[in-house]
Amino acid sequence: xxxxxxxxxxxxxxxxxxxxxxxxxxxxxxxxxxxxxxxxxxxxxxxxxxxxxxxxxxxxxxxxxxxxxxxxxxxxxxxxxxxxxxxxxxxxxxxxxxxxxxxxxxxxxxxx
Amino acid sequence: xxxxxxxxxxxxxxxxxxxxxxxxxxxxxxxxxxxxxxxxxxxxxxxxxxxxxxxxxxxxxxxxxxxxxxxxxxxxxxxxxxxxxxxxxxxxxxxxxxxxxxxxxxxxxxxxxxx
Numbered sequence: 025x026x027x028x029x030x031x032x033x034x035x036x037x038x039x040x041x042x043x044x045x046x047x048x049x050x051x052x053x054x055x056x057x058x059x060x061x062x063x064x065x066x067x068x069x070x071x072x073x074x075x076x077x078x079x080x081x082x083x084x085x086x087x088x089x090x091x092x093x094x095x096x097x098x099x100x101x102x103x104x105x106x107x108x109x110x111x112x113x114x115x116x117x118x119x120x121x122x123x124x125x126x127x128x129x130x131x132x133x134x135x136x
Numbered sequence: 137x138x139x140x141x142x143x144x145x146x147x148x149x150x151x152x153x154x155x156x157x158x159x160x161x162x163x164x165x166x167x168x169x170x171x172x173x174x175x176x177x178x179x180x181x182x183x184x185x186x187x188x189x190x191x192x193x194x195x196x197x198x199x200x201x202x203x204x205x206x207x208x209x210x211x212x213x214x215x216x217x218x219x220x221x222x223x224x225x226x227x228x229x230x231x232x233x234x235x236x237x238x239x240x241x242x243x244x245x246x247x248x249x250x251x
Contacts, residue, residue, distance in 0.1 A: 060242075067140075067226055067242035113179065122169055122233040123192055124240065126179040 026051040030114045030127035037104055038135050045099040045130050047088075047114035055116040057081075057090055057097040058124070062111045071099075071112070106134045138163065140229050140243035148249045154215040157246045159227030161208050167191075167233025168210040169240065170202060173224040182225075185210050186233050214248075222250045 031046040049057065056075045060068040072081030077092035086101045097114060114127040141160045149155050161168050169192075170182040181194040185204035202212040208229075214221055224247050228240040 065244075067244045068228075069242070070239055073239070121192060122167055122184045122186075122230065122240070123181045123194070124169075124171075124179075124228075125181070128178050 026055070026116060026118065026125045028114050028116055028125055028127035030112075031130050033111075033129070034131040034133060036133045036135060039106055040103045041134075043099070043101040043104045043108075043132070045112055045114075045132070047097045047099065047127060049095050049097065049114075049116050051116055051118065051125075053118060054092075055118050057088070058115045058117065059086070059088055059097070059099050060113045060115060060126075062113065062129070064110075068113065104132075104134050106136055108132060109134045140227055140241050142225075142227050142243040142246050144246060145244065146247045146249075148251060149217050150251055151217055151219060153217050154213060155217060155248060156211055156213045157225055157227075157248070159210045159212075159229075159243060161210070161227075161229030162241055165229035165231055165241075166208055167230045167238075168204055168208065169228045169230075169233070170210070170212050171226040171228065172196075173226060173245070174220075174222070179226075182212065184233060191233070217250045219250050221248065223248060 027050045058073045059071040061071045072083040074081040074090035080089045111129045115124045167186045169184040184192040188204045199215045204210045224245045226245045227243045230240045
């Protein structure tokens with residue numbers, strides 16, 4: 025079945041550091057890939073997405089590229105801020121299916 | 137445009153009881169999905185409703201059920217509650233559902249505690 029494996033947390037970085045959160049997936053066909061972010065006490069917010077191989081999703085300084093050859097969708101940001109502290113989830117969705125399959129989440133804490 | 141709303145936000149129930157959670161999707165959205173979030177199992181898909189029909193179902197026991205009304209509002213019901221049902225229940229809506237690129241928007245969730 026479909027699965028998403030993402031970097032175990034927690035991850036603690038200093039402000040302005042470079043961020044990478046690894047995500048790899050297993051799925052048949054060509055799923056769409058997503059990064060969601062969850063702030064304390066809130067639901068999930070879509071951060072970025074990519075729907076086909078080599079697509080790059082970007083938003084709020086975050087980027088991720090759909091790599092079919094390595095089945096990966098790593099999240100990166102060049103300079104993190106304290107406000108980026110949250111839990112980040114990588115997810116996939118098969119075409120024609122509404123179900124999202126999530127990774128376990130990575131808790132990110134940014135220290136001033 | 138108002139976002140996805142879920143009621144109630146917090147709920148405490150006793151083992152053996154049943155509970156009903158409500159979700160109002162974004163206006164114009166016809167697909168509603170439900171997810172369970174727990175520290176041990178993470179985020180797991182429960183089911184999806186579209187035009188009042190269940191279109192997709194996750195791997196949960198029959199105690200978990202749902203429905204969707206003609207105005208796209210959805211409810212989920214859990215009968216004979218168990219301690220392990222304590223979780224954050226998230227609802228998500230999208231325009232048509234099931235299409236690549238059709239974004240899902242999540243509500244704030246209902247935190248259910250079973251004692």
